[in-house]
Amino acid sequence: xxxxxxxxxxxxxxxxxxxxxxxxxxxxxxxxxxxxxxxxxxxxxxxxxxxxxxxxxxxxxxxxxxxxxxxxxxxxxxxxxxxxxxxxxxxxxxxxxxxxxxxxxxxxxxxxxxxxxxxxxxxxxxxxxxxxxxxxxxxxxxxxxxxxxxxxxxxxxxxxxxxxxxxxxxxxxxxxxxxxxxxxxxxxxxxxxxxxxxxxxxxxxxxxxxxxxxxxxxxxxxxxxxxxxxxxxxxxxxxxxxxxxxxxxxxxxxxxxxxxxxxxxxxxxxxxxxxxxxxxxxxxxxxxxxxxxxxxxxxxxxxxxxxxxxxxxxxxxxxxxxxxxxxxxxxxxxxxxxxxxxxxxxxxxx
Ligand SMILES: [Zn+2]
Numbered sequence: 001x002x003x004x005x006x007x008x009x010x011x012x013x014x015x016x017x018x019x020x021x022x023x024x025x026x027x028x029x030x031x032x033x034x035x036x037x038x039x040x041x042x043x044x045x046x047x048x049x050x051x052x053x054x055x056x057x058x059x060x061x062x063x064x065x066x067x068x069x070x071x072x073x074x075x076x077x078x079x080x081x082x083x084x085x086x087x088x089x090x091x092x093x094x095x096x097x098x099x100x101x102x103x104x105x106x107x108x109x110x111x112x113x114x115x116x117x118x119x120x121x122x123x124x125x126x127x128x129x130x131x132x133x134x135x136x137x138x139x140x141x142x143x144x145x146x147x148x149x150x151x152x153x154x155x156x157x158x159x160x161x162x163x164x165x166x167x168x169x170x171x172x173x174x175x176x177x178x179x180x181x182x183x184x185x186x187x188x189x190x191x192x193x194x195x196x197x198x199x200x201x202x203x204x205x206x207x208x209x210x211x212x213x214x215x216x217x218x219x220x221x222x223x224x225x226x227x228x229x230x231x232x233x234x235x236x237x238x239x240x241x242x243x244x245x246x247x248x249x250x251x252x253x254x255x256x257x258x259x260x261x262x263x264x265x266x267x268x269x270x271x272x273x274x275x276x277x278x279x280x281x282x283x284x285x286x287x288x289x290x291x292x293x294x295x296x297x298x299x300x301x302x303x304x305x306x307x308x309x310x311x312x313x314x315x316x317x318x319x320x321x322x323x324x325x326x327x328x329x330x331x332x333x334x335x336x337x338x339x340x341x342x343x344x345x346x347x348x349x350x
Contacts, residue, residue, distance in 0.1 A: 007066070009047040011074035021077055023068050023085030023125070024330025026323075027051070027060070027132065028285070029105030029159045030238065034067035035326040036075040036082070041143060043323065045074035053235070056108035057100075061115055065122045080124030086332030088132035088325045089115065092176075098129050104194075105159055105208075128332040132156075132325055133179060134171055136318075137164025139328030140281045144319030151277040154318075155181060155268060156284035158239070160194065160206045163271070182206060184267040201267035205260035207286055211237040213256060223252035239289035246290075261294065265301020268315075273307045283318030292317050 020039040025032065028051060035046040047070030052059040064087070072079045079085075091103030098116015103109040120127040137154030140146040146154070146166070154164035163181030165172040172178055182202035183195055190199030194208055203209050214225050214237065228248075229241045245253035268280055282295050299315040306312055318324050 007047065007049045007070060009045070009070045009074050011045040011076075021075065021082055022330045022333045023071065023079070023082045023123075024326040024328070024332075025064055025068060025085060025087045026136075026325030026329055027064065027087060027089045027106075028325070029090070030236075030285075032060075032064050032067045033323065033326045034064070034071040035323065035330060036071045036077065037327065037330045041327060041330065043327070045071045046323065046326070047071040047074065052107055054107050057106070057113035057115065058118070060106055060109070061113075061118045061122075064119060068119075068123055078124075082123075082125045084126035084128060084333035085119070085123060086135070086329035087115065087119070087127060087129045088135040088329040088332075089129055090132050093129050093131050095129060098127065100129065126333065130329065130332045131164075131173075131179075133162030134164045134173065135328030135332060136283055136325040137166060137179075137281070137328070138171060138331055139320055139324045140283065140318055141166045142331060143327065144324060145281050145316040146279060146319075149277075149279045149314075151275075152279040152281055153181070153268070153271060153275065153277050153313075154281045154283060155264070155287070157205065157264065157282060157287035158284035159208050161202045161264070161267075162284070165275075165277075167275075167277070181267060181271055184270055186263045186266040186270075201263045204263035205267075207237065207239065207242070210242075210256050210260060214252060217252055217256075221252050224248060224250045225253055239285040242286065243289050261297050261301050264298050265303075266305050268298065269302040269305035272302070272313055273305075276308065277313060279314045279316060281316050281318050283320075283324055285322075288318055288321050 021036055024035045032049045032051055036044045047067045049063050049067040052063055068079055089100050090105055092101040099112050100115045101112040116127045116129045133156045136156055140154055146152045150169050151167050156162040161182030163179040165179050183200045185199045186201045187199040191203040193200035193203035225245050228244050229237055295317045320327055
């Protein structure tokens with residue numbers, strides 16, 4: 001569902017008037033998804049805008065403001081009346097001051113930018129920024145496929161491969177840099193990763209790295225990948241392009257996806273050997289697009305690498321789909337609700 005080429009705004013027909021509305025913004029390398037939710041986390045309206053591919057942080061912030069305005073308009077409210085708005089952002093986040101640094105998938109974002117204050121000024125509402133992968137994992141834990149568990153690992157398989165951790169009911173962020181599962185080494189001295197190192201899982205499974213591999217190999221091997229990209233009016237190999245090429249059984253695509261699945265199996269199993277959490281949730285643009293059959297394949301690819309191979313963890317597809325990131329962002333503005341929501345579900349067991 002990523003890669004919208006023009007803004008698209010939708011409103012739920014079962015809209016009900018409630019005073020405690022919040023905004024959630026999922027800031028991705030391809031699209032900005034803004035939603036408005038009520039106090040039960042039901043989505044009242046959403047608006048999807050393409051992420052600017054040139055310019056800088058100010059242009060991205062401007063498009064984010066437009067996306068929130070679009071969602072608010074569809075929900076029949078003014079942005080300033082929202083209790084607040086959360087943002088799930090890539091890059092290095094300083095939640096206290098609302099800055100985002102080195103968001104390399106976004107245009108001209110090598111330095112630090114005060115995204116929170118900028119949005120707050122233009123929307124007239126409180127803005128909280130969190131890490132995109134961690135908020136998507138939090139959303140799956142609170143409301144999605146992770147609900148039955150106290151601990152889990154979220155793996156967001158998209159442009160990169162991000163990881164989010166919940167340990168014993170609480171997000172584990174380490175010193176701020178935890179969850180970088182994409183940079184687990186699956187092959188010593190292996191392929192070059194977008195991070196500059198070698199042999200990382202993301203070097204084989206991240207969509208950006210897979211595209212770089214495809215561009216290199218197309219010189220020796222015929223492929224329809226780039227033809228499909230052009231047919232669909234895209235400038236990069238989006239998840240829908242990969243999915244379409246798989247449907248056509250494009251040989252290079254099948255090879256690259258096989259390598260990606262193998263790398264995910266080794267990397268996730270290694271993380272499980274260390275943490276022994278009971279569940280792995282597979283999300284992200286590519287994960288959600290390829291869906292259950294590929295979750296099954298990842299589960300199978302993990303098996304030979306699991307030390308405790310008689311008792312593998314549950315490996316599940318993200319339950320909130322494409323909107324999990326935006327829902328998780330909206331959860332940032334009312335942290336007080338999360339433990340309560342959690343307790344009521346703990347009674348359901350596991
Ligand atoms: Zn890396």
